[in-house]
Amino acid sequence: MKSIVAVGVWAYMVLAVVAEVETFYLTTSFATVASVVTVLATSQAVAVVLFYMQLKDEQGSLRLFALIPIMFLSALLIAMLASLGGK
């Protein structure tokens, strides 16, 4: 990967942080802020994994392996929150 791409990823990360903070200041709705920061934080994580950790250049099996903990964790988070729902 060329260094210019890495700088581009960094620029995206900076913009995403600024966007998160701006959303917080501009919006009073908790749901809106939560949605925006979830999307932006996830996109930042994906960018770092693909480019800085260079998963995009790795074998497909490693990419699949990297998804396993995300899958288990998603199940935990969703069910955990659902378990608060009561009867």
Next chain:
Amino acid sequence: MTDTWLKRWLYTTNHKDVGILYFFTSLYFGFVGAILALLMRAQLAAPGSNLLSAAYYNQALTMHGLIMIFWFLSPVALGLANYFVPLQIGAKDLAFPRINAMSYWIYLAGGILAVLSFFVPGGTANAGWTTYQPLATLALGTGPTLAYLGMVLLAASVTLGSVNFMVSIIWLRATGMTLSRLPMFTWFMLFTIIAMLFAFPTLIAAFVLASTDRILGTVFFTSTSIQPSILWDNLFWFFGHPEVYIVLLPGFGIIANILPAFTGRPLAAKNAILISTGLVVIPLSFGVWMHHMFLTGIPVSLQGAFSIATIAISIPFDVITLSFIESLVRGRVKFATPMLFALGGVILFIIGGITGVFLSSPVLDRAFRGSYFVVAHFHYVMVGAAIFGIIAGIYYWLPRMTGRMYNEKLGKWHFAISFIGFNVLYFPMNLLSDMPRRIFTYPNQGDWATLNAMASVGAFIFSGAQILLAANLLYTWFRGPIAPANPWGSPDLEWTSHVEGIAPIAESGAAPPTGGWIGQLSGPPQGHETQSRGGAVGHYGHLSSRPIQISIGALVFLIGAAFYPSISGVAGLVVGAGAVVYAFWGWAKDDIEGKFVVPPEDVGDRWPFASVPKLKLGIWVFLSSEVVLFGSFLGAYIFIRAASAQWPAAGSIHEIPLGTFNTLVLVTSGLTMFLALQSIRKGDRRGLLTWMGVTFVLGAVFMGVKVSEWFNLGGSGFVLADPAMSLASSAYYIIVGLHGAHVTAGLLVMAYLMKKTSMGTYTKDSHEAIENFGLYWAFVDIVWCFVFPLFYLL
């Protein structure tokens, strides 16, 4: 270094030695757990007994469960795996020998903490092995804290071991040892390791949060404004149900491994067993935990979903069991001792499995939950199937470990008495479905007295039978006749390879594996170790004192933590931390001076990660477990936020501009670390040093800002003691602190890498360590991408 007997065992990193250490240490803990069980059964032998008080009974019950599950069942399998997995795959050792030794010593340190907890005023943990919170917080004193910290160490040890085994099985297979040829024991250990890798981080998170409640006064499980019991249930059982398979699968792997040797035919439906276990049991094991929570008031829709998942997970076990039965029916069964125990394990699993199906139903669960029916169910599975399978493996491999044959007659008596004793012990509990478990005494009603008396008699018979195992081990070791090279006619590598000159490889008919360790054995082993039959292994340049030093440091540190804030507690923290830092410094020094070198492996079969270097694969595997660890902490935080009616408004506690600045600092350090890597890829060592120096400075600035933020927050009243702030401050200090600890560890490693860079270690063609550190640093970056908005903006 003089190669004395004591130094060998304290400093060994050899997989066989570590396996033997695991094996005997786990037998010791099994003995402790059995004594506790016998105390309980003696107490319950008659109604109204007062042999044990309620308090002592509860402690015995709790520690029996914790010690048996965590310090006996899994480690005894790990002992066999340490010894035999490398032999079965044709490797000379595990991928990371020092980390393997460290796993063992940390496991032992955790066990010492657990046992120590009995001897402090007030005794040990007493809320059952599930340590349900907030019930468990009622047990005050240092004992439970020591036990919890022991659990944290144990879980850390398991995580390190999982990474090591996973990389070893993937990366160290000899040429020709394709996955389709992998022996069943190694396959099942791989499945077990994958489950451990993703299950144990949640346990670490749960026990760290519970421990900080006890030590630092955080309120994760004591706050009345959330539902702490549901939080604990989720964290604990997300780990706890996969743990059932973690305990069970090694025993099953042994049974599947040895059936062909005693039935004279290949294992029936081998691929179906592998697919069922790998693609159904393991993934689904992480999707059934809420059947332990049917009575907690979770929504009915969730109960239905988890009931279906629980019933579904029994299907692959049907496949496995039917395959075993078909192997038995179609083969000519030789009833040697290993086979008898394997057969016993299958029978006991069928009984345990059938009773488990009842518990998957939310309706029936209401009747059975908390009764002795449940106790019978999980003992049939976790003791019956798992332990009978492991004992089968002990007898099967004893000739390989000692070079001598065990006493067959004694072995058969051992099986007969164990099987009868086991069923006399546990079958009555199936009939005690109306008697609550976890009670220290009971009235003389119905047939409770008779059934309990039977169970107690069975307990003494079953325990007594294990004396025969000990006797047989001693007999084999000292008096057993010399074993044939391959007493069972097994085609597996541990029996048929040239390793230790036992037998020619090609007896199995198929083209044998040739690479790796096997390939190197055309001549004597080269400078790595000399081996001889019977487990005696001489080490040259393969000893390390660092693993045990780290373990001792961690032990002292955690004892200090348990006694914090007393003077002795603080002293323990300081001395322990110093010892750990000293040991890691020594570890790094050993590397720099080339004192400990793991010889590179030959090319072997590495599918499906053929193009991923060994250490890089290790880092990825480790980071995948870190994802679950941080995910569990952040999940707990999100749960607490969702369950709390009130929370300090975003922006009212944390300074958003400062947090934003710090986030940008860390984000930038990700770029500079990448530029450091790019520099060395071009052979620019100066560029590497410069960019890594910039990364170090940015990381240090990030930590400096964090520390000053903490001081300011503490000074402005954001403290645990303030009821309005206690939950928010608990979550912030612990989770952000954990991230800070990762950044600090990264800074220390970076200093070490910069030192090696200045020595000219890294070149354009050799800079794997830089690449791997870059992965870690990027991961730390990712975690902060979530921590910042969660704590500062929401």
